[in-house]
Amino acid sequence: MKGVLAFDLGASSGRAVLTTLENQKMVIKEVNRFSNYAIDSNGSLRWDFEFIMDEIYKSIKKAEQLGDFDSLAIDTWGVDFGLLDKNGELIENPYHYRDKRTNGSFSKIKEIIDPLSLYQKTGIQNMEINTLFQLYTLKNQKPEIYDRAEHLLMMPDLINYYLTGSIKTERTIASTTQLYNPTKQNWDYGLIEKLGFKTSMFPEIIDPGNVVGRLKDSIVEKLGVSNKKVIAIGSHDTASAIVCTPFNNKETLFLSSGTWSLIGTQLNEPNISENTYYNNLSNETGVDNKITLLKNITGLWLIQEAKKQFEREGKNYTFDDISQMAKNAKSVECYFDTDLAELTVPGDIPKRIRLLAKKTNQDIPLSDGEIVRVIYENLALKYRTAYEELCDSVGKYFKDIYIVGGGANADFLSQCTANSLNLNVISGFTEATALGNSLVQMLAMNVIESLDNGKAILANSFETKTFSPEDNENWETKYYNYKQTLSGGVKIGK
Template identity: 35%
Template sequence: MKKVLAFDMGATSIRGIVGFLENGQFCTQEVMRMNHKIQGKNGRLVWDWDGIIGKIEETILENADVSAIGIDSWGVDFGLIDQEGNLLQAPFSYRDEKFIIGRKEADSRIEEATLFQNSGNQIMTINTVYQLLALKTLQPDVYEKADKLLMIPDLIYYFLTGEKIGEESIWSTTGLYDLTKKEVSATLFQILGLKKELVPKIVKAGEWRASTKNAKCERLRKLDIDVIPVCGHDTASALLMTEVARDRDALFLSCGTWSLIGTAVDQACTEREAYESNLTNELGYGSETYFFKNITGLYLFEKYKTQLEEKLGRKISFEEISSYVGQDFARKDKENGASGAENAGQENKEALIDMDAEVFSREDVQVKKEIDAFLKEKGVEAPGDDFSYFTLIYDSMVEKYKEVKEDIERILGRQFTKLQMIGGGAKSEVLAARIAQKLQLNVKAGPYESSALGNILLTLLYEKEVASVNEGREKICEASEVKYYRGNRI
């Protein structure tokens, strides 16, 4: 029996999970959980790199009996390595507001629509391409010293193995990757005046390996553990656990700090309509192409929960929130005359917030204050009590999902009948039921920890503990909790 270790890195927490098969049954054990925060440094927002890599190193040493390690993380952020192999500075966080400088520089060189056509990525100020252009403008000395650009999971891989590579799925989030040709876009590097030499060797998930024997972390060199480039982007890793690639009637919804809703497509969709709807294309395992939209997800919910706990001077359980929101939904539906299927879940859109509004994605957002200001500008009264803000956030999220579903159906000429919900948000029964009700789709919620499970799946596949992705997925799903919710018209 071989054990593998997955590091699943989210924007607010990092987990280490050991996975293995015992008597043919899939088993997991959480061996590390670390909350981490963005730090302010010299007027910029950066990740606590020393804290992150130190905790990962410690976890590996404590679990030295594993056969292989995989790493997945959020997208777009990166570190720069110089010719001597040193990390030049802590990676910036995508929530840093200086990246607008890079976006303006890009706009002076190329039209947004042309950038989208060449990359296929949703136009967002957080994108790697804008981050890199901002760095070149603000820190030209750092830019000139840089030899290689490593995305966050690839940067961890480098510290664990000494090898500088770029995994395909995480590079597909950069805005510098041609999703149609499935290769780094030399055209964009040239137009934007960026050094293509920064790009490391690009590899596909599961098709490379290196050992901790050559780690940058000295204490790991005494070990000889394979480190496998799994799908480095947590979304791509999570989608391995869904049926979307095989079922074109299905949408996926990865619901965490960010929400990503979309479907699998045969080739990247870079049409004008996709650009105008601010949709994106990214790659998954085996170069599978996914077409979806990034939306602010549970970030606002989590921020508000923390701020309300501080106000009340006590912890608030998710059960307490769910109970309140469920009753609030029922009350609102009754008031709206929505007891039947025809009007179920219908909302006055004016009473909702735009989850994509820039103010709601800020690191220092004061949620209640900003929601009140947003509604006041629309001439709408603020929620009646503190807990009603949770209802408003959930309903605003669901309304955005509905809009994106309709955009994707219009652009692709497809009609969806089902949705698979993964990520932490899938644990919320009231949210999953609301999605089924409002989007009129059958919803499958789970597996919940899909990013970590997809990571483990590819690592077990490399170790020949499972014969194929399908076999591994089946074994993992058999051991995972899944719930079903029916849309009213189905």
């Protein structure tokens, strides 16, 4: 068969993967990989959209030289967007969700709509990075930009527009905005009007598996490639990653581990109870119209930023090196919330962690290995708090958890997660997002019969690792100390 080209754009890197089905096995070939970092634009954090598109064009041309493919599809992180003017031109580079302009916007939104009412409409946890808060801030701080806007396109939809000229929004990415109603399965126009937004800005929503369009003639001519279909897939990267998770039973959790960590389960319908609201969980839409009930928390961002700092100091560790360093380092009694505001902006993360330890009278991680170990351990402890909130919200416990995405490469993190949650951890499908993207393309192109068929092929194509819980008593003590430290209480000792 001809292949499909999957673009998986994360908040720190992008990749293009050519996928084919050979002898009932998925075969992937990396076409291009590139860094994707925020740029400083007059004091604000932005995405370099011209650079992103240049890498996409380069990847399409290179993929054509490596092997024939029929279609391509884009997935990206959620919440960020671009605005088009009446001429269909991008008004300005899209903001990065870590830009500080939205700080304090939640208190302003609360004056317009009660947070519980907002949650009952959208089912999304309140985070000031969400599209709702970004757009509200833009409307109030830069009305001249807002007034020019004719269309709001989420990042994958904006890329699709540049490739095809089609103005559409894919459903899974729409569900990240906090302006989509998962019960009505459409934009919540009442909420949009209540916030003073133009309803006309929000495009028609299409489902994964639909054809967005074909490459523009100008792109085909410029790149010297044949015309390709552009497919709507689970364009929110989490939705694509979850496609790879084999939910063999209702007692399975997933952990999509990348720059962000998203831990959750699948439901047939939204869970928008007060209990779920107070646990601050999100109801996002999946590829097969399932609801993904999840917690969105900081993930390998901390490791990525620590790695950058090490490099500034002349130490070029690989991620494998970092995982091994953590395993070999001694465990330091240093606990912190990985979602702390001072840990969510770029910079010297190791220094900030040491300052936190000193400020809270804890042991200070000194070596690089100790720093990365406390990051991994605190991530695993944070996962447990999210796990307990999920169990509380759905009224049941789980037996195992699948880790997919780049974090599945970090064996030490997988073992820490098994220890912390006291669950079996199955890790694998490190390129889960690109593979999920590819599976939906293959389904749309009638190469595979169903998603279940595709998951069976995946299971036959790639190996997984299983990590069983260890050192339970020690990790129970760690978790107790973690909770006591975060609440300002007294630890029980080492």
